[in-house]
Amino acid sequence: MKREQLYSGKAKTIYATDNPDTLIAEFRNSLTAFNGEKKGEMEKKGYYNAQISKKVFEMLGGSGINTHFVSMLSNIEMLVKKVEIIKIEVIVRNIAAGSITKKYPMKEGTIFKSPVLVFDFKSDDYGDPMLNDDIAVALGVATREELAALRKLALRINELLVPYLDEKGILLPDFKLEFGRRDGEIILADEISCDTCRFWDKKTGQSMDKDVFRFDKGDISKAYEEVARRIVPEIFE
Amino acid sequence: MKREQLYSGKAKTIYATDNPDTLIAEFRNSLTAFNGEKKGEMEKKGYYNAQISKKVFEMLGGSGINTHFVSMLSNIEMLVKKVEIIKIEVIVRNIAAGSITKKYPMKEGTIFKSPVLVFDFKSDDYGDPMLNDDIAVALGVATREELAALRKLALRINELLVPYLDEKGILLPDFKLEFGRRDGEIILADEISCDTCRFWDKKTGQSMDKDVFRFDKGDISKAYEEVARRIVPEIFE
């Protein structure tokens, strides 16, 4: 069923399938940060992220969010609906952390009164610069209607994710989403994992995500495994 | 009437007056670019910019835009209404030029289908980073209602400026505005000059603005003088 490799990104490899409407996303163990400047590798990273993503996509799908997830073909291979990716990284921020606290006078840990949405232009060549609606439209990356739809979807996904994770003792300071076009609809694509979310332990405030790798905060394997244990306990049985 | 100096910025010095509702903005000859990294001086720069600003404020005021301009106290001293400056640089772009063509895949000279507005956080310490509405509100620099008002005012000012300058053989690729709060209203403040606008000669496309200084494009005095000759011919009589 798996056919030729279409694209090898920073964390996943994408393959064609016999069906032109689907793709296979293979979650790899490679880690990158700072637009590819820092590189690493972690055993089972692909496995944990694939399993976490699957579980989260299923939860969101069950709550009416249209996602690209179809099924798992193996521990690390996800069959997904093929979409035309919208070249925007949709970032939702609930608590100030990371880059935003460097770019603006905002203190790490500040809880935003309402979620702060940021749209970055998904472009490794340009270093993912921030967009506003006028620029996004001028660049042709999305229409105004699509931008409004992305905003609404991102906020809805946030509303679903925050309590879902809270129950598991995880705070969600921020996360990044990618969406794609398919049959005139916008659907949630890519992944939702320790690579694309900030997860903080609710009790200790400790990072359980890619920040452990970015800023050498400790044992990355332990961090990712702990998130997997809380979100997909069944894989440890 | 002039009292103590309140603030000396990169291009103007602000003085208090006997009236707590007004200030004096003195236009200096100093030139800076790239957030103060490049410095220079040009004879008569303050004079030309003050006279151009005055004339443009008068034109805008005559068309219903509320501006801070009161009167000229000398060639380079403008009496203005004191406002609480909103810490946003409101940038209006009609043609792609300068920083936007470096930050995104946009070719210099591309005419935008509709004006592209950009709000930058006015902060020398943070290097004027770009904002979006959510970030501006989270930072407390403006309310959503104010942001909407700024957008409307900036577009209206652009609609007035473009034909006004076109008549004088000047293209307006982009410009920067500052606004302030006063008695519950938002009024246009600061300056509109060769320092804050890109002015291109309509026939030759040549820069007649601070880009001549920024990128050593030729004789800056000649460029500013030429704009003054077209906008305020009366001062050369």
Ligand SMILES: Nc1ncnc2c1ncn2[C@@H]1O[C@H](COP(=O)(O)OP(=O)(O)O)[C@@H](O)[C@H]1O
């Ligand atoms: N359903 C999908 N259809 C098509 N492309 C997708 C889909 N889901 C994700 N992608 C794209 O596949 C690539 C995933 O690989 P990744 O390693 O994350 O790449 P990147 O280095 O671009 O972040 C990304 O470019 C992503 O936008």
Ligand SMILES: Nc1ncnc2c1ncn2[C@@H]1O[C@H](COP(=O)(O)OP(=O)(O)O)[C@@H](O)[C@H]1O
């Ligand atoms: N009407 C006004 N009331 C109060 N402040 C003003 C008014 N108009 C302009 N200003 C402020 O005065 C300063 C003008 O000086 P300038 O040399 O341009 O400073 P800067 O280096 O901050 O750009 C700016 O900080 C500007 O925001």
Ligand SMILES: [Mg+2]
């Ligand atoms: Mg990716």
Ligand SMILES: [Mg+2]
């Ligand atoms: Mg200034």
